Amino acid sequence: MIEYSIFNPAQGVGSCAGNALDQLLVTESPEKTYSQMMRYRLAGNAAGDCRDVYFIATENGECVSRLWHGWGRHADSIGNFGNFRTAESYKKRGIGRRLLSMWFEDLLQTPEKPLGLFCTSSELYLIDVYGKFGFRPALPEGPDGTPLYCPLGDSPATFREFCEQYYAPVGGTLRFIPGSVGYRHEIDCLLKFSLLLERGETLGLPSQVNCEAALLHPGNGKLEYLALENDHIVGWSFTPENGEREVQLHPAFREMYCDLY
Numbered sequence: 178m179i180e181y182s183i184f185n186p187a188q189g190v191g192s193c194a195g196n197a198l199d200q201l202l203v204t205e206s207p208e209k210t211y212s213q214m215m216r217y218r219l220a221g222n223a224a225g226d227c228r229d230v231y232f233i234a235t236e237n238g239e240c241v242s243r244l245w246h247g248w249g250r251h252a253d254s255i256g257n258f259g260n261f262r263t264a265e266s267y268k269k270r271g272i273g274r275r276l277l278s279m280w281f282e283d284l285l286q287t288p289e290k291p292l293g294l295f296c297t298s299s300e301l302y303l304i305d306v307y308g309k310f311g312f313r314p315a316l317p318e319g320p321d322g323t324p325l326y327c328p329l330g331d332s333p334a335t336f337r338e339f340c341e342q343y344y345a346p347v348g349g350t351l352r353f354i355p356g357s358v359g360y361r362h363e364i365d366c367l368l369k370f371s372l373l374l375e376r377g378e379t380l381g382l383p384s385q386v387n388c389e390a391a392l393l394h395p396g397n398g399k400l401e402y403l404a405l406e407n408d409h410i411v412g413w414s415f416t417p418e419n420g421e422r423e424v425q426l427h428p429a430f431r432e433m434y435c436d437l438y
Contacts, residue, residue, distance in 0.1 A: 214392070
């Protein structure tokens, strides 16, 4: 019999469903930083900075389907949604649809929501499914219709309008703040997709292809984010051990802060 669970790492890390998902991630893609970060957050290591919720279906102690969303515990946060997987032999049984319903109910009942949720999907049928919950293509002509953006609250309907609002200059100077998981999605979702939208650029620094690796392996160097006066994150930087600081900013701020390069 399929059992359904909602697991919030901030409420404890001993969940049977959480352990089942962790064991699946260990064997599924252990070399990928995304999978490593999912396990890191699942274990509650980021519970102070992030709100993470996992929606899990198990049978006989094994995870057969899962879904997740998470965002930082700060104002104007950016949310990530995804890691939606169902084992091949369990597909077309309504398991994934039930997890989606559980997720959407949790989202509606959450008082402090992010400005928007972001995800990617190369599966065309999932793009249609996610569309029923408010997701829409973020880019005019993205690959296979991805990435996707779901506005929440009073956020603009289109991703371009969202970026114009989020990245609007507010005066003052940029400041460096320590890198943390809580602001991760401001980089690997919002900045990543906005770079594609504005200039077709790829997120990445010479020594770091993504901020996940820097967060998971802090001994390799110093990760920092660049923040406006309103705490909106407009870029990131990495300083390798015995190396020089590398910076990537949103295009709207590059000329104004060219001295950072």
